[in-house]
Amino acid sequence: MTNQNVVISDAKSGLTMAIAVAMSESNIYSAAMSKPLVAANGYFSRKKLIKKLETNGGGARINAFIDSMRASSPTSRASETEDQKSWIIHHPSALSVFEDIMNASKGKEIVVFLDYDGTLSPIVEDPELAFMTNEMRAAVRDVAKFFPTAIVSGRCRAKVYNFVKLSELYYAGSHGMDIQGPTKGHKKQRKGNQSVFCQPAREFLPMIDEVHKILLEKIKFIPGAKVENNKFCLSVHFRCVDEKIWSELWEQVREVIKDYPKLRLSQGRKVLEIRPAIKWDKGNALEFLLESLGYDKSNNVLPVYIGDDRTDEDAFKVLRKRGQGLGILVSKIPKETNASYSLQEPSEVMYFLKRLVEWKKSS
Numbered sequence: 546m547t548n549q550n551v552v553i554s555d556a557k558s559g560l561t562m563a564i565a566v567a568m569s570e571s572n573i574y575s576a577a578m579s580k581p582l583v584a585a586n587g588y589f590s591r592k593k594l595i596k597k598l599e600t601n602g603g604g605a606r607i608n609a610f611i612d613s614m615r616a617s618s619p620t621s622r623a624s625e626t627e628d629q630k631s632w633i634i635h636h637p638s639a640l641s642v643f644e645d646i647m648n649a650s651k652g653k654e655i656v657v658f659l660d661y662d663g664t665l666s667p668i669v670e671d672p673e674l675a676f677m678t679n680e681m682r683a684a685v686r687d688v689a690k691f692f693p694t695a696i697v698s699g700r701c702r703a704k705v706y707n708f709v710k711l712s713e714l715y716y717a718g719s720h721g722m723d724i725q726g727p728t729k730g731h732k733k734q735r736k737g738n739q740s741v742f743c744q745p746a747r748e749f750l751p752m753i754d755e756v757h758k759i760l761l762e763k764i765k766f767i768p769g770a771k772v773e774n775n776k777f778c779l780s781v782h783f784r785c786v787d788e789k790i791w792s793e794l795w796e797q798v799r800e801v802i803k804d805y806p807k808l809r810l811s812q813g814r815k816v817l818e819i820r821p822a823i824k825w826d827k828g829n830a831l832e833f834l835l836e837s838l839g840y841d842k843s844n845n846v847l848p849v850y851i852g853d854d855r856t857d858e859d860a861f862k863v864l865r866k867r868g869q870g871l872g873i874l875v876s877k878i879p880k881e882t883n884a885s886y887s888l889q890e891p892s893e894v895m896y897f898l899k900r901l902v903e904w905k906k907s908s
């Protein structure tokens with residue numbers, strides 16, 4: 546057992562309380578949060594939460610999780626600190642080193658992989674309204690004229706297609722668990738003339754639907770919370786949930802998925818992601834697509850992967866392991882990443898894509 550301070554801030558009174566709680570690795574949840582703190586009328590009792598933490602001392606893991614939820618999408622631009630400078634040295638802007646990278650990659654075939662939210666479209670409060678601009682769409686269309694191009698997203702494939710609306714692209718939805726090749730143009734077929742298609746988590750469809758329904762019921766009393774059905778996975782959004790009740794939301798989600806050991810929980814930007822516990826992620830999707838395009842063991846390919854989220858790290862890791870390609874993280878602030886380069890925001894991504902096309906035209 547160790548003593549741990551659980552800090553609870555009350556925005557109304559401006560008070561911050563540090564409660565010393567006894568904690569051991571085995572009681573990390575304890576009974577502290579086992580009952581919902583949101584009443585049927587939707588009222589959240591902060592007092593109840595504090596009381597439970599005081600009496601049960603099980604808040605440590607909750608706090609750790611809340612910290613991680615907070616860190617999942619930091620919004621402020623860091624000032625020019627030493628950290629920032631050092632991060633930029635280690636992850637230079639893909640724009641500032643553009644010529645160097647391209648000169649070093651001469652003769653290689655470029656394949657472009659693009660995440661959607663936070664990469665092609667800015668992060669917005671309502672996930673249904675995360676539109677990309679027409680200018681961005683035109684940039685992606687131009688890129689796809691010269692290089693095989695794939696969208697790799699946590700969203701379900703149909704939904705991300707509806708945002709992007711370009712049939713010449715490859716789409717890998719549900720964090721790579723639903724892959725389909727282009728329906729027009731650039732149609733490279735797999736060996737044996739099969740068209741590109743892959744759904745490694747098909748058997749999970751009924752389970753995902755079931756959990757979706759349960760979650761809708763469970764979280765309907767949490768103001769601002771939203772569940773998005775991404776076909777082979779689910780997203781529980783907390784961007785519009787008051788931070789004081791994040792712990793309650795998390796507890797509700799945990800309560801549901803503890804009955805589904807074949808599902809796992811991960812985090813994206815102000816979102817909890819529930820997905821099949823199979824070894825298949827955006828990294829596998831990247832490898833599958835390279836293989837489909839005939840670049841499996843080729844040294845002659847330069848995969849360029851641009852993404853902003855934790856789930857994109859799986860793809861960055863694959864590039865590192867292969868020792869080839871450009872992993873580009875979209876972020877305004879220093880983050881731990883397996884990417885080698887950075888871009889600050891979607892507008893820089895668009896500029897990078899345009900430069901890629903210009904470079905190709907002139908080379």
Ligand SMILES: O=P(O)(O)OC[C@H]1O[C@H](O[C@H]2O[C@H](CO)[C@@H](O)[C@H](O)[C@H]2O)[C@H](O)[C@@H](O)[C@@H]1O
Pocket residue numbers: 660661662663667668669670671672673675697698699700773775780782784813814815816818854856
């Ligand atoms: O892999 P991605 O294409 O980046 O998809 C990841 C999740 O993106 C979406 O949520 C994120 O963007 C929303 C709109 O800007 C924002 O409101 C939310 O807070 C972000 O987490 C999408 O709605 C999720 O389903 C995806 O899993």
